[in-house]
Amino acid sequence: MTPTKVWLSSPHMGGEELNYVHEAFDTNWVAPLGPNVDAFEKAIEKELGNEVCVAALSSGTAAIHLGLELLGVGPGDEVICQSFTFSASANPILYLGANPVFVDSEKDTWNMSPELLREAIEDRIKNHRKPKAIIAVHLYGMPYKIEEIRSIADAYEIPILEDSAEALGSSFRGISCGTFGDIGILSFNGNKIITTSGGGALVTKNKVLRDKAIFLATQARDEAPHYQHSHVGYNYRMSNVLAGIGRGQMNVLKERVSARRRNYDFYLNSLASLKDISFLPEPKDFFSNRWLSCILTTCYDMRETLRMALLDQNIESRPLWKPLHLQPVFKDSKHFMDGTSERLFEKGLCLPSGSNLSQEELDRVVETIKNVLS
Ligand SMILES: Cc1ncc(COP(=O)(O)O)c(C=O)c1O
Numbered sequence: 001m002t003p004t005k006v007w008l009s010s011p012h013m014g015g016e017e018l019n020y021v022h023e024a025f026d027t028n029w030v031a032p033l034g035p036n037v038d039a040f041e042k043a044i045e046k047e048l049g050n051e052v053c054v055a056a057l058s059s060g061t062a063a064i065h066l067g068l069e070l071l072g073v074g075p076g077d078e079v080i081c082q083s084f085t086f087s088a089s090a091n092p093i094l095y096l097g098a099n100p101v102f103v104d105s106e107k108d109t110w111n112m113s114p115e116l117l118r119e120a121i122e123d124r125i126k127n128h129r130k131p132k133a134i135i136a137v138h139l140y141g142m143p144y145k146i147e148e149i150r151s152i153a154d155a156y157e158i159p160i161l162e163d164s165a166e167a168l169g170s171s172f173r174g175i176s177c178g179t180f181g182d183i184g185i186l187s188f189n190g191n192k193i194i195t196t197s198g199g200g201a202l203v204t205k206n207k208v209l210r211d212k213a214i215f216l217a218t219q220a221r222d223e224a225p226h227y228q229h230s231h232v233g234y235n236y237r238m239s240n241v242l243a244g245i246g247r248g249q250m251n252v253l254k255e256r257v258s259a260r261r262r263n264y265d266f267y268l269n270s271l272a273s274l275k276d277i278s279f280l281p282e283p284k285d286f287f288s289n290r291w292l293s294c295i296l297t298t299c300y301d302m303r304e305t306l307r308m309a310l311l312d313q314n315i316e317s318r319p320l321w322k323p324l325h326l327q328p329v330f331k332d333s334k335h336f337m338d339g340t341s342e343r344l345f346e347k348g349l350c351l352p353s354g355s356n357l358s359q360e361e362l363d364r365v366v367e368t369i370k371n372v373l374s
Pocket of ligand 1: 085086089
């Protein structure tokens, strides 16, 4: 008999979500926008602190698209982007007719290398193509090197779009991820630490930018009694029904972060003695929500042997993100690499990490890995 499926990261409702969804139905706020959207935005603003304002949107990808447009990215511009990330970090660069320039990762956080970022900026400036924005990502919930990236961005006066899709609940020196960029974004996709089924948010300290984001996200309607448009708009706002799910999920965010961190600690304590497996520790002052627990093996073959052994036990695992400079869709893009992200992709595996995993499921994962490696 096939053992029951263990998922990589599945939605985990807290119990109050349906109350807010019912409220939307009972008051007939099924149309887009309404009290759940307002309350969900307020809840995120309170959680993030740091005087940010938030616009709830239909996805994290939509938030990146609007964010880049608000930072002035347009056709022919260049935008620097971390290569080691999901394609959604960079796709909106192409939506805007701009060109990505990919930068490799460093070993302490697996995120954008400050040295290579500087090299890329200097090179592009030398070629009279100063980048319009930098997309830095807190991958798997681990904050990027906030201070180093910020000081380089400021030195060259290039704004940061902070991709915090995977990092709600993470922080650096107690300050929440999502609040470090000129514009930050969050994702509430089904596999994220909390979910609205599908959804995202744009985060900024600049209220004018937030209002502009909402204007663009609601078809860029000018003020007039009729439909008047002097700008291309989008239909990117979050629905009031889905925001109800988000309100319920915000009530349990802290528990979700604790549960994911417990998963990581369990894997670490159970597997760290195996000489062929290593983990990514939190540098001092860094707090990761441990969205996904990742391990590094010693080579591609071992990673694949482990992945297949887990699959055989009906356990879902996933190789670490394939760097974007290796993706066919971005094959012609400029890139500044030192091999770090390629090695991570070759050797790394994401283990089941949901906040709703049972101890029995976690034990199954560990036993399967130990059986292969001993
Ligand atoms: C790093 C990263 N950026 C952007 C996104 C896009 O978010 P969404 O799926 O909400 O569009 C995701 C997740 O899907 C992601 O993991």
